[in-house]
Amino acid sequence: MAENRRGLGRGLSALLGEAEEGQEVQAGQAPAGEGAREIPIELIHRNPEQPRTHFAEEELAELADSIREKGVLQPILVRPSRQQPGEYQIVAGERRWRAAQRAGLKAVPALVRELGDNQAYEIAIVENVQRADLNPLEEAKAYAALMGRMQYSQDETAKVVGKSRSHVANTLRLATLPPTVQEHLMAGRLTAGHARAILTAENPAALAEVVVSKGLSVRETEALARAKTDAPKKASGPRAKPKDADTHALEADLEESLGMAVEVIDRGGAGELRIRYATLEQLDELCRRLTRR
Template identity: 70%
Template sequence: MAEGRRGLGRGLSALLGEAEEIPHAAEPANGVREIPIELIHRNPEQPRRHFPDAEIAELESSIRSQGILQPILVRPSPRTPGEFEIVAGERRWRAAQKAGLAIVPALVRALDDDHAFEIAVIENVQREDLNAMEEAQAYASLIRRMAYTQDKAATAVGKSRSHVANTLRLLQLPDAVQDHVLFGRLTAGHARAILAAAFPEVLAQTIVDKGLSVREAESLAKAKSDAPKKGSGPRRAPKDTDTAALEADLEEALGMSVDIADRGGAGEIRIRYATLEQLDELCRKLTRA
């Protein structure tokens, strides 16, 4: 197992590079081979759930003209002897089915469940076109499944800790807003613009209906935040630069939304967590301090 784990954090290309030294054989336990497509099945724990039809159609066209240029990564099926489960490359497998391929090139590796899951997450989050919501869910799953801290998860996927933390914050959004991001109606920039808003669902629908840019979404969220509420007391004064900077520093350190309400030297700090794993990590950090 230690030998296989050296590939983690360097992406699927590193694993494929290592496999080039493995000689081809008719029935290798590990290595590249051609496998009948009906013997390959999707991974039920695949981090990526949304495969746009246009994306698959474009890849299908490429496969029809050029074939599959990079083997998919599979492991022997833990459920059905003689068959295989996809670890990475489901898009290519789906497009190959559309293109009518009978066999596909595949790199076979003997992987346990945890190792296969970790590689699947790494391969997906290193893709530039991965949906931000799926990326956030993948980080949360990796942290939960592997008992990782945000630092360790960031190292495993080759991203900065701040990127992982800021992406995880998207899970604090209501389900309706997450769906807008998942299906491409909103970008991650739009989502971050309304993350701390009082009524993110309403703002999200307005942004979608009017086709607002991220900059316009930020202005709308700020205007709604600054507007005095009917029946409320006097509007809260805007936060000074030091308080805003401290909030940003805490959010960077914790990977969670932080709100500081200071009233002449006394006040409160509110920290919003999106998952029980985030709460556990916060408790660990506070007790260590």
């Protein structure tokens, strides 16, 4: 992939903060390439491809209170709307835009940039994943969508968003959890640490219900997952052997190549290869690769 797309996370703060302190702010339309300008809120619209889908009411209320007192301290990033001339689409900063509306502001400071669809999509994802309050499941789906859309590997995705490859790989696995577990994760009843521990369980959905009902810590969840995994089971065929270093390396290589969670289960020379996809786009890509002549 093109080098100029790597490390976007490190350059985003410069893009968002390039308006000089003390620069005059004027109302009305903002020509592309200039500093921050005040743009009427009604001329700004959300991006339907925004990675973040959940905005906590309490946090929005707190931010709105802060904006009433101090104003919007950091400009949002927008691009000219292609469907509505003279209006703008948010690239980064939807939460500030929502809170500004609650605070009763008529306009917000914004940087206007001419951005293509793919570039705007990358920036939106980077801006969100760099914020600590992004839900881990939304983060996982954002990585999966970015990989599917841009055909990035896990390593390339990690460089784009400024994260480690292991972080991207571990986060992607969260999107393979059962729907009931994902609901707990989205609602905040489970943390990313809980979810990673539950992933290793034979019945993640059942374990999640126990964790939520008892309010278990991450360490307690890990211990419970290990206990259930190590519990003796009725033999229904050759038992899977403990994985050696070569098997783990093979799984890592396949995950890197496919951009999906892979598990190799060997039972004395026979076994299974499990590939978990997080989105329908990933499934389509897997089918395309398997049927390629």
